Amino acid sequence: MSDESHQSIRTEAIESLLMERGLLKDGVVDSVIERFNERVGPMNGARVVARAWTDGEFKRALLNDGTAAIEPFKLEGGQVEKLVVVENTPAVHNVVVCTLCSCYPWALLGLPPKWYKSPEYRSRVVREPRKVLGDFGVTLDDDVTVKVWDSSAEIRYLVLPEQPAGSKGLDEEALAGLVTRDSMIGVARLT
């Protein structure tokens, strides 16, 4: 028997036991999955980034206290009890990791991509961030400082990417469409 079908049966076994014991009601698991598939994702972080690009006061508030600044967005998904937003500039490039597991600001970015959870990324980005960024296609000049932020139970990070040259004057919605998930993790730059 393959591992896949082993895990599939094991999951079914757990779910059937929880249903029988009244710990899970019909439809609850489906609604969680639907929420994460449809409403919780990087489009929410992109809205926050676009607002920061167009509203200097919001940007200052966001960098000062991310948790409070995103409160008005009423985002679902959780995992941002304390949000720290780190700003990329021509001199500083930020990149986010969770070295122990897969902590990630769900409300802003949805669930993490597969590579973010991989042992390779989690260990390498701390040891050799420039090389890892290079693998993602981000080459940084030697005089750019790279900062690696390790997520924890307490703190989740969001990278505020640099606004692409040539996008000045676009409205917030159009700007949000330019922001990628990877740019908010710090493994991509927007051009």
Add this chain to the structure above:
Amino acid sequence: MTETFGLSPALAPPMANGELLFEAPWQARVFGMARALSEQGLYTWDEFREALIAAIARWESSHRDTGEYAYYDCFVEALETLLVRRGALESDAVSVRHGEIEARPHGHDHHHEH
């Protein structure tokens, strides 16, 4: 970093995240269960996180050089550990049920027969 899942576009779930959130239905189920139970207060997400970290550390020490990283296998293990610790399941309950499901006649897919 692009991955192919062998699904035609018509079969692929929404990809707002830029990739499939789950590569198999059971991965979505175990995530959904783990999250739903924490939202219901059976445990906090931090407690689940602790169990997940322990499961990942065990996986990494026993599979150091073998095979592809099985993140959601660790998720199943973490959930099971926490449910037993909380007294929601006896330690052998999942294995017993696992055996019962495997023993079902082929093609039987009714999940809640009891």
